[in-house]
Amino acid sequence: MAVDPDDEALSWGDESDPSHAAAPSADAVEADGTASGSLALVAYGIFAGLYLLYTIGWVLASIRNPIPVGGILPVILYQFGEFLAIVSPALWAASVAVFTRHKRPATRVVWLLIGALVLIPWPFIA
Template sequence: MNPTRDEDALNWAGDDDPTLQNGSTDPARTEPSALPAGWTIPQGAAHPTAVPSTTDAASPEPDGADVTAQPDSAAASSAALVGMGILAGMYLLYTVGWFIGVARIEKPISDPVAEFMFSLGAWLAVAAPLAWFGATYWLTTGSPRARRAWLLIGVLVLAPLPFILGTGTLA
């Protein structure tokens, strides 16, 4: 950064807001509370960077995660996120498939109560994939393994058979 803020390439209004300052007038000094547990800044360094402390580099974080295991957990969380996106897309396609399958069904029912019950069941079938995904995601927040298992069970159970088989009649 330039010594004068007027020569900066990107100068935004409000850059001089005192609430945006970290409280230190020395730009080379970082707040200790901003560092992860077990990390220190070497004293007297020309360009201070946070490095793991040599005394407790292998000690676990307070939440139980090891500092050295972060790249593996990041890769695992990326794979889990991609998998969750694929499953969410499948459930969305199942909802569209159920909608198309229900729209194809011809209703030869003349009784008003039976016709209402049939329509209710058909629209509940359309909503079932979204309801399953939402309930599974909400009820299994503490257990990712159970979430994946229940979502995979839903993929098998909620397949839109009227759309897949191409049937359009009750008989």
């Protein structure tokens, strides 16, 4: 395997010297996981855009549907339900980010996919 001159600059000292630093190998770069990290970043961006669209869908669905009149308590509960529906995509994404912080990126993507299926704004679609 040919040694890149730029990588040679990253190593110094004799191999028996305790201050010796070896140049990074090609195996270390591949083991870093930069390719899977890039795919995860793209997936996070897609889910962020999808959740933003879901939030807009829930806002439009709540604007389109009139509030049922039947007393103060049902109106308050209905509006609270609309509020929870509107913020649910952001809450799901934030909770996935917090609770899967030390997990693999694939686990986080699976949970984001589950949220994308559960949080579909059906009133807006129908």
